[in-house]
Amino acid sequence: MINWADYPNFTKAEFDCKETGKNEMQKRFVDVLQAIRTEFGKPMAISSGYRDQSHPAERNKSTPGAHTYGCAADVAVSGGDAQHLMYLAYKHGIRRIGVSQKGSGRFLHFDMAEHHGFPSPALWSY
Template sequence: MKTSPWPNFGLAELRCKCGRCGSDGTEMDPAFMAELQKLRTLYGKPMTLSSAYRCPRHPVEAKKGEPGEHTTGQAVDVACRGAEALQILRLALSLKFTRVGISQKGAARFIHLGMAPAGGRFPSPAIWSY
C-alpha cells in the first residue's frame, strides 16, 4: 500500500470516488499538492476535501463537454463555510492557485482551488461563484 507524500492529505481522500476506475490518489499533480500542503500548513487546522482527483468517467465529469481540471489532478474542492471559507480564500489567494470557485449557498458549501497554466484550456487566472 502506498503512503501519501503529503503529511495532511491521505491518498484515499485524493482518489476518484466514481467506483469504476482504479484511482489510488497518486494521480494528483505534485506541484499542485505542494501548494495545497502549504495552504493547509498556513491554515493550521484540518481541511476536508469534498472532491480531488476525478477520472473522466466520474459522474460530474461525464456530464461536461470536456473533462474539467479535476481530471488533471490540479484541483480540489475544500468543504468549508462562513468565516472558515473566508480564511481559506484569503490564504489561497496569497499562494499559487490560479483558479478559484466559490460555492457558499445550500448544504454542500465549498471552495474550488485549481492551478491551471495561463494560456491553457482553462481560463487562468479566474475566480467565479457557483
C-alpha cells in the first residue's frame, strides 16, 4: 500500500485509472518517479498511470500492458525537457522508455515492467 504523503510532487489522483478509478501503482516504481522528479526540478504531469484491464487502451491487447501492473506512467513533456527526462529516467534505473514527440499529445512512457517479463532494455516510438 502506498502512502501518497511520501510523494511531495505527486498525488494519488494523477495515477488513478481514468476508466475505473482504481489505483494499484507499485511503490518501488513511484519511488523512482519521485527521485526523477526531485532531480528534474520541474513539474511532471502524469497523463496516464495505472490502467485497469477494462481500460479502453488495454482491453483489446492480447496480453496486459505495463500500466496494468502499476509499474508504468506516461509523462506529458516535450522538447529539451523530454531529452533531459529520458536521461534522468535511465540514470534512475528505468530501462523501458516509449517516446511520443509528434503532434499535440507529446509524452514519454516510463516503465519497470521487466519484472513482469517484458523485454528490457527497450526504447520505442509511437
